[in-house]
Amino acid sequence: MNEVKSPKKPLIFYYVIALIILMLLNIFVIPQLLKPRVTEIDYGTFISMTENGEIGYVQIQDNQIIFTDKDEENIYKTGLMDDPGRTERLYNSGAVFSQQIVQEASPLATFFFSWILPTLIFIGIGQLISHRITNKMGGADSMMFGPGKSKAKVYVKSSSGIKFSDVAGEDEAKENLSEIVDYLHNPKKYSSIGASMPKGILLVGPPGTGKTMLAKAVAGESNVPFFSISGSEFVEMFVGMGASKVRDLFKQAKEKAPCIVFIDEIDAIGKKRDGQFSGNDEREQTLNQLLTEMDGFEENTGVIILAATNRPESLDPALLRPGRFDRRVPVELPDLKGREEILKVHARKVNMDANINYSTIARMASGASGAELANIVNEAALRAVRDGRNTVTQSDLEESIEVVIAGYQKKNAILSDKEKRIVSYHEIGHALAAALQTNSAPVQKITIIPRTSGALGYTMQIEDGNHYLMSKEELENKIVTYTAGRAAEELVFGSVTTGASNDIEQATKLARAMITRYGMSDEFDMVAMENVTNQYLGGDTSLSCSPETQTRIDDKVVETVKKQHQRALVLLKENRDKLDELAGYLYEKETITGDEFMEILNR
Ligand code: ADP
Numbered sequence: 001m002n003e004v005k006s007p008k009k010p011l012i013f014y015y016v017i018a019l020i021i022l023m024l025l026n027i028f029v030i031p032q033l034l035k036p037r038v039t040e041i042d043y044g045t046f047i048s049m050t051e052n053g054e055i056g057y058v059q060i061q062d063n064q065i066i067f068t069d070k071d072e073e074n075i076y077k078t079g080l081m082d083d084p085g086r087t088e089r090l091y092n093s094g095a096v097f098s099q100q101i102v103q104e105a106s107p108l109a110t111f112f113f114s115w116i117l118p119t120l121i122f123i124g125i126g127q128l129i130s131h132r133i134t135n136k137m138g139g140a141d142s143m144m145f146g147p148g149k150s151k152a153k154v155y156v157k158s159s160s161g162i163k164f165s166d167v168a169g170e171d172e173a174k175e176n177l178s179e180i181v182d183y184l185h186n187p188k189k190y191s192s193i194g195a196s197m198p199k200g201i202l203l204v205g206p207p208g209t210g211k212t213m214l215a216k217a218v219a220g221e222s223n224v225p226f227f228s229i230s231g232s233e234f235v236e237m238f239v240g241m242g243a244s245k246v247r248d249l250f251k252q253a254k255e256k257a258p259c260i261v262f263i264d265e266i267d268a269i270g271k272k273r274d275g276q277f278s279g280n281d282e283r284e285q286t287l288n289q290l291l292t293e294m295d296g297f298e299e300n301t302g303v304i305i306l307a308a309t310n311r312p313e314s315l316d317p318a319l320l321r322p323g324r325f326d327r328r329v330p331v332e333l334p335d336l337k338g339r340e341e342i343l344k345v346h347a348r349k350v351n352m353d354a355n356i357n358y359s360t361i362a363r364m365a366s367g368a369s370g371a372e373l374a375n376i377v378n379e380a381a382l383r384a385v386r387d388g389r390n391t392v393t394q395s396d397l398e399e400s401i402e403v404v405i406a407g408y409q410k411k412n413a414i415l416s417d418k419e420k421r422i423v424s425y426h427e428i429g430h431a432l433a434a435a436l437q438t439n440s441a442p443v444q445k446i447t448i449i450p451r452t453s454g455a456l457g458y459t460m461q462i463e464d465g466n467h468y469l470m471s472k473e474e475l476e477n478k479i480v481t482y483t484a485g486r487a488a489e490e491l492v493f494g495s496v497t498t499g500a501s502n503d504i505e506q507a508t509k510l511a512r513a514m515i516t517r518y519g520m521s522d523e524f525d526m527v528a529m530e531n532v533t534n535q536y537l538g539g540d541t542s543l544s545c546s547p548e549t550q551t552r553i554d555d556k557v558v559e560t561v562k563k564q565h566q567r568a569l570v571l572l573k574e575n576r577d578k579l580d581e582l583a584g585y586l587y588e589k590e591t592i593t594g595d596e597f598m599e600i601l602n603r
Contacts, residue, residue, distance in 0.1 A: 018125045022118040030113045038066070038075045046078045050086075055095040060087075066101045075101060161220030167213050168345040169338025169370070173203070176329045177218050180304055184222035184258050187302060198327040199294055200305040202266070202320070204312040205331035206536040208371025211308035214331065215262040218306065225259040227252065231268030231307075234286045242269065242286030250293040250303075258302030266307040270315045287316060294324045310536040333369055336362055342370050346377040351384075353393045361397045363462050364444055368404075376400050398445075402460070407452035415448075415456065422489060423448045423457045424587040425579070426499055429488025430459040430481055432579055433568055435601060437477040443598075447591040456499060462594065472520045475510060479564035480571065482507040487568040488579060511560040512553070517541070521556055529553060 046065065049055055058067040066077045090097070164174050183190050183197045190197060203211040212228075219226035229249065234242040253261050269286045294305065307325060309315065319325055334342055339362035347358070365373060377392075379400035384392045415423065431443045448457035486500040514520040516529035529549065530541040543550060572579055582600055586592055 014129050015122075015126060018122055022122055026114050026118060030117075038077050041076050041078050043078050043081050043083075046076075050089050050093050050095070053093045055090065055093060057098040057101050058090055058095045059098050059101045067095070068101060161223075162213060162216040163220050164217050166345060167210050167217050168341035169334040170210055170214065170331055173214055173329050173331050174217075176327070177201070177214060178221070180218055181222040184224055184260075184302065184304070187258070197304065198325075199303075199323065200307065200325035201327045201329055202312065202315075202325040203306060203308040203329050203331050204536070205310070206333055206369060207310055208369035209331045209333060210370045211331050212262070212264060213370075214329075215260065215306045215308065218304075219260045219262075222258075222260070224302075225256045227256075227259060227261045229261075229263055231263055231265040231270065234269050235283055240282070240285060242282055243289035246286060246289040246293055250296070253303045254301065259304075261303060261305045263305065263307040265309065266319075267309045267311045267314050270307075270309070270319045272314060272316045287319070291318055291324065311534060313533065313535065333367065334373075336366075339365055339368060339373060342373045343377060346374045347392075350377055350381045351391050353391045356392075356394050356397065361394075361401065364398065364401050364460065365404075366462075372404060376404055379403055402447075402451075405460075406455050406458055409449050409451060415450065419456070420448060421583075421587055422493060422497060423499065424583045425488045425492050426485040426497075427457045427459050428579060428583040428586055429484040429486075429568075429572060430503075431597060432575060432582065432601070433484030433487075433571055434459070434461060434481045435598070436571055436575065437480060443594045445591065445593055446586055446597060448586060449590055455502075472514070472518075475514055475518075475520070476560075476564055476567075479507045479510055479561060480568045482510070483561065483565040484568040484572060487565060487572050488583075491569060491572055491576070492579075492583075507561050507564070508557060511557045511564075513541075514560065515553055515556050516543070521560075523552065523556060 046067070049067075049069075054069055056068040056070045056072050058065065060080070063080050064077050065080060066075065068075050164178070167174065180197065180201065187197075203214060205211060215228075216226060227249065234245050249261065253259055269283055269290065271283065271287075273284050273287065305325070312328070320328075336359075340358045343358050343361055343365075347356070361376075365376060368376070376397065377400075380392045380396035383396045383400060384390070427446050427448060431446050434443055444460040444462035446457070446459045450456050451458075482503045485503050486496060489496055489499075512530075515524060517532070519526040519528075529545045530543055532539055533542050534540040545553070578601060582597065585596075585600060
């Protein structure tokens with residue numbers, strides 16, 4: 001899609017330019033136009049014209065002679081020479097002496113040329129510019145037409161628009177939306193049977209999963225204009241402005257129907273109205289206007305509203321009822337296959353090595369969104385350029401995943417020998433625990449090269465497939481793996497370090513979720529103690545229980561983590577020789593692959 005850019009410069013800029021041009025015209029060009037054309041000739045020609053009696057009127061000035069020919073068609077001038085008999089000769093030739101040959105332009109003409117004409121041109125240019133912009137924007141530019149107009153960016157039809165094929169994975173969402181495309185192509189098919197298209201479709205999902213892309217793809221596939229605006233752009237400082245923008249947007253959309261209106265981050269205006277006095281009046285008015293507008297247009301007018309949000313639970317129920325946003329399309333994080341496809345889509349734009357194993361990369365990038373995968377491919381390309389190569393290799397991709405996960409390698413962070421040894425044992429502790437518990441994912445890579453994120457080393461686990469369900473045992477094993485780093489330190493060095501803070505956080509989070517949300521404790525059975533408030537934005541939770549219960553939950557969490565920590569200690573103690581061998585190897589090599597690790601483990 002080609003976006004029609006809103007003009008960056010305000011109208012006053014064009015007016016100033018026009019004014020400068022007109023002033024220059026007035027000073028240099030118009031006086032020249034008003035002046036009669038005078039041809040300069042040499043004195044000899046003047047003498048011969050005098051002798052031939054070809055001169056009509058003549059005027060002798062202080063430094064030049066101005067004269068016309070007999071027919072008074074042309075005006076000439078020549079320099080003044082010391083020529084005593086000139087007046088007499090002229091008189092004899094029949095020339096008429098005149099005081100004024102070059103007529104001053106009439107005052108009326110001067111006035112016309114220097115004032116009226118420029119003013120007309122000035123107004124004309126202004127009209128032309130504003131007319132053109134209004135046409136392009138569909139009358140929508142707030143900078144010049146007042147703050148109450150919508151700032152929707154309009155994308156016009158173009159052959160290079162985004163198509164469904166550019167959006168990899170997300171097959172369910174695409175299937176859902178292709179119905180809309182079909183409708184926009186062929187509305188009669190639907191109206192003849194009495195079916196009406198949903199007016200609004202809400203795309204919900206975590207950031208960077210391709211919601212905007214999907215909306216653009218719908219417009220691209222159906223070849224209709226696409227209005228795009230972000231929810232936050234509606235909310236202004238003054239109450240009523242946002243509502244007026246909503247009206248304006250819908251007015252434009254109806255004029256351009258069939259078309260698609262895309263409202264990104266709709267939660268900015270669509271938040272639940274809470275009825276408190278401290279409520280945000282402007283936001284509520286904007287929302288009310290949106291509700292009214294969505295009711296106001298008839299079904300099957302060809303205006304389809306798509307909206308995207310990461311926080312569906314915060315939206316006002318009135319917005320979600322049938323007749324408004326009556327369809328909800330989840331756009332989730334891609335699964336393994338989806339990740340592979342997204343990588344391939346983005347790899348098309350990059351010069352890739354022929355034998356790249358996208359499946360491995362997709363496995364390594366578990367939990368990554370489409371936007372992150374796009375970023376990974378780009379980081380890999382940048383790395384190839386940095387190394388002066390012209391194709392991107394597998395190792396570029398692998399390294400760029402690590403960059404995205406853990407930051408760049410720290411070039412000059414030097415660990416002391418003791419620290420390096422501790423980090424080696426810590427990381428091998430994680431990896432060994434993961435590998436020994438059959439249900440844990442095998443290890444992809446272990447490294448003790450410090451990264452800019454602050455990690456002194458890390459163990460990259462690899463998924464071997466998609467997991468939709470996790471059993472209690474698997475979750476417990478995960479906690480064992482998290483705590484095994486610290487367990488290894490305790491076992492070998494008899495002391496503990498700060499290096500485990502992230503592990504502690506993760507283990508606690510998991511243990512708490514098992515108790516409060518997954519019903520995996522005997523004590524609380526299947527009672528929800530926590531609610532997820534932000535499913536798509538990090539999964540924040542809020543407790544919904546009495547303070548006494550909270551205390552018991554806390555005790556339970558401690559108990560769970562402690563138990564798994566003990567299991568980790570036992571597991572590592574039983575395999576102490578492998579722990580030493582692997583840690584020694586890692587200490588020496590700094591980075592070892594999953595295969596090397598397994599080879600030593602199974603020796
Ligand atoms: P959202 O609106 O969900 O936050 P976007 O649609 O803006 O995410 O996606 C951001 C970028 O991520 C896109 O420009 C694209 O490069 C990449 N991306 C996300 N999802 C996909 C996908 N399914 N297929 C291909 N690229 C994707």
